[in-house]
Amino acid sequence: MTALLATFAVGTSALSAIAPASAYEIKSREQAPDRFKNILQDLRAFVGQEGQYLSPETINARRVDLSKLEFKFDHDVKVFFLGETASYRNRLDFQATKGSTVTTGKIFGDTSCNVGDASFTNFSQYCSAPDGALENTVAPNKPLNVGDWVSLGSFSAGTKLDFLLHADDINGGITGTDANGQTVKGIWSLNQALNPDGVQHAISYYYKDYIIIGFEDLWGGGNKDYNDTVFAIHFGDDNARHVTSVPEPTATIALFGIAGLGFLSTRRRRINQVTKVDSEL
Numbered sequence: 126m127t128a129l130l131a132t133f134a135v136g137t138s139a140l141s142a143i144a145p146a147s148a149y150e151i152k153s154r155e156q157a158p159d160r161f162k163n164i165l166q167d168l169r170a171f172v173g174q175e176g177q178y179l180s181p182e183t184i185n186a187r188r189v190d191l192s193k194l195e196f197k198f199d200h201d202v203k204v205f206f207l208g209e210t211a212s213y214r215n216r217l218d219f220q221a222t223k224g225s226t227v228t229t230g231k232i233f234g235d236t237s238c239n240v241g242d243a244s245f246t247n248f249s250q251y252c253s254a255p256d257g258a259l260e261n262t263v264a265p266n267k268p269l270n271v272g273d274w275v276s277l278g279s280f281s282a283g284t285k286l287d288f289l290l291h292a293d294d295i296n297g298g299i300t301g302t303d304a305n306g307q308t309v310k311g312i313w314s315l316n317q318a319l320n321p322d323g324v325q326h327a328i329s330y331y332y333k334d335y336i337i338i339g340f341e342d343l344w345g346g347g348n349k350d351y352n353d354t355v356f357a358i359h360f361g362d363d364n365a366r367h368v369t370s371v372p373e374p375t376a377t378i379a380l381f382g383i384a385g386l387g388f389l390s391t392r393r394r395r396i397n398q399v400t401k402v403d404s405e406l
Contacts, residue, residue, distance in 0.1 A: 149232060151264050154272025161205060161359070164333055165272050169250040171330060171337045172208040172355045194315070194336075194368060196284045200361030202277040204232055205335075206269045208251030211236075211353035213342050214259075216294035219277060223284040232275055234266030235259070235295045236354040242270040259295065266295060280360075287315050290326065290354055292342045301344040311344050327351070334362040 154162060204219070215236045221228045238252030245251075251271045258267045265275075280286075292299045292311040299311040303321035313326035315338070320326055324346045330337040335357045342353040359365070 148265065149230065149275040149277065151233070151269070151273050151275055153270065154274070157205065157272060157274055158203075158359075160333075161203075161272070161274075161335075161357075164335075166247065168207050168332070168335075168337065168357060169247055171332075171339065171352075172210065172251050173350070173352050194286050196280055196282050196286075196360065196364055197367045198361055198363050199279060199281050200364055201279045202286070202358065202360045203274055204277060205272060205274040205357040205359075206233060206236065207337070207355045207357055208271055209236055209238055209352070209354050210253040210350065211342055212254065213293035213299070213353065214256065214295045215340070215342055215354050216291040217354060217356065218289040218291065220287040220289060221277075221280055221284050222287075223281065230277070231265060232277070233269060233273075234264075235262070235268055236290075236356075237268040239268035239270050245271050262295075286358075286360070287319075288327075288338060288356075288358075289314055290340045290342060292344070299344060311342070313340060313342070322346075331365065332357075334365045335359050336365060 154165065157165075202219075204217075209215075216231060217233045217236055218229060218231050235256075235258075238248075238255040240255035240257050242248060242252075243255065248255075248271065256268050290313045292313065300308050301311060301322055303309050304323060309321045311321070313320050315327045315329075317323070317325040322345050326341050326346070328339050328351045330339075336359075337355065337357050339351040340354045341347055341349060341351045
């Protein structure tokens with residue numbers, strides 16, 4: 126955790142090795158593993174609608190504990206774009222830390238939904254305000270189709286993951302004042318302690334061995350809907366079950382041991398209509 130704090134806070138730390146990753150090939154949902162394609166329509170329930178306010182209790186209960194987002198077993202990582210409701214055109218990065226080595230990389234340069242994907246079934250439930258590509262942009266800085274994904278490669282046991290949302294990065298980013306009175310860009314970590322505005326910007330869920338992350342992109346938490354960029358992570362069933370303490374493969378509980386909590390109360394009916402869940406999230 127200390128290494129993550131140091132690296133994110135200063136951008137260039139005294140850590141012995143920082144290894145930027147190569148550009149990643151963005152693959153289509155048609156190229157995704159069958160298990161993901163089979164649940165993709167279920168996952169629209171985690172995106173929801175623009176301006177869906179979440180209570181402070183719900184937000185706090187879905188807080189990501191980075192100390193537990195750690196590989197217990199060697200495995201590859203796949204990241205799947207699900208949708209967004211943002212007016213900003215955000216960028217999603219990852220950071221993997223093991224010991225003194227920090228690997229970083231840009232996953233998606235523009236997490237806008239592609240307006241050209243509108244024929245996808247239930248598209249509007251994943252994407253409330255799709256966009257066209259900005260002039261002279263190419264992948265990974267173009268809007269995404271629902272289910273687009275990348276493989277980040279393999280990581281060894283003991284590696285810790287973080288994901289960073291650069292708010293409106295493709296348009297130059299947003300800025301605000303941090304706790305030290307400095308004007309800095311809005312770059313949001315899963316870890317609230319690393320965010321320059323001191324606000325929690327991500328919430329998390331667990332569903333069928335996938336971890337789903339939803340970001341709020343506005344400085345200070347904005348409208349607190351936490352669906353401005355939503356994506357799913359798969360880093361191995363055993364790893365996912367370890368960090369969530371799932372007793373059986375079919376169990377469905379909230380991420381990182383928050384068992385017994387209901388899913389967003391305002392959306393529970395919608396999820397039950399969309400999916401058959403073994404136990405409530």
